[in-house]
Amino acid sequence: MPTAVRILEKVSRAMQRVILQGSDDLCAHCQQEIKFNPKRRTRTRVICNVYVDGRWVRVELYHPQCYGRAGNPYGPVQRTP
Ligand SMILES: [Zn+2]
Numbered sequence: 001m002p003t004a005v006r007i008l009e010k011v012s013r014a015m016q017r018v019i020l021q022g023s024d025d026l027c028a029h030c031q032q033e034i035k036f037n038p039k040r041r042t043r044t045r046v047i048c049n050v051y052v053d054g055r056w057v058r059v060e061l062y063h064p065q066c067y068g069r070a071g072n073p074y075g076p077v078q079r080t081p
Helices: 064-069
Strands: 013-018 044-052 055-062 077-079
Touching: 044 064, 055 064
Parallel strands: 013 077
Antiparallel strands: 013 044, 044 055
16 A cells, blocks of 8 residues: 655745845735834734635735734734744
8 A cells, every 4th residue: 555645735824934024015904004113112013825725816914913814714813033
């Protein structure tokens, strides 16, 4: 009996990353720019790789608070050290 090939299913996931200065990405929830803001200490954004049927389709970006308000559409945010 051959060992069954395990298919690693690609699923949508959300990661928290530092905002790059000069970036002008739009939040998928509030449609506002996600900017580095030292006054508000907004230093991170949520990046979601969205997969449909195991295929990567797009990236969505969120403010961390907006991702929570949107109901964590791609699961809990994975924080990277
Ligand atoms: Zn937002």
